[in-house]
Amino acid sequence: MEIKESLRELSIQLSLLNLQVGAHLDLNYVDLHCLDLINRLGPLSPTALARRAGVHPATMTGVLDRLQRAGWIVRERDPEASDRRAVTIRAVRDRNAELFTLYSGMNESMDDIFAGYSEEELALLADFIRRTTDAGRAATETLAGH
Secondary structure (H helix, E strand, C coil): CHHHHHHHHHHHHHHHHHHHHHHHHCCCHHHHHHHHHHHHHCCECHHHHHHHHCCCHHHHHHHHHHHHHCCCEEEEECCCCCCCCCEEEEECHHHHHHHHHHHHHHHHHHHHHHCCCCHHHHHHHHHHHHHHHHHHHHHHHHHHCC
């Protein structure tokens, strides 16, 4: 089916874009993925981030160390937690301009593409993408044994 083939090609192209962005920022793929999650969903605990990223908690420590050393995140003590050792990870928002610049070409292209669709068509596309994402998440969880 053409749509499935198009989705596979989209996945490849977005992976290649992310690899290029990561190379410009000196971040590997997993580090960039985790940074994106922190930016979109944070602040997060290391455990919640590891679960969401599909990364082993021990691996997450190295990811967070690299992101903190590079100035992308900060670890803060969580005053709400019962365990005083608990930390929350927060993105350093001042650094986001670097990310936005690297993704600006794709974002501008997306804006141009969106302009060619009606609000109803965009709603249909958004529903399709959301449902496809949910199916991908379910398939991933099944493979991971959750």
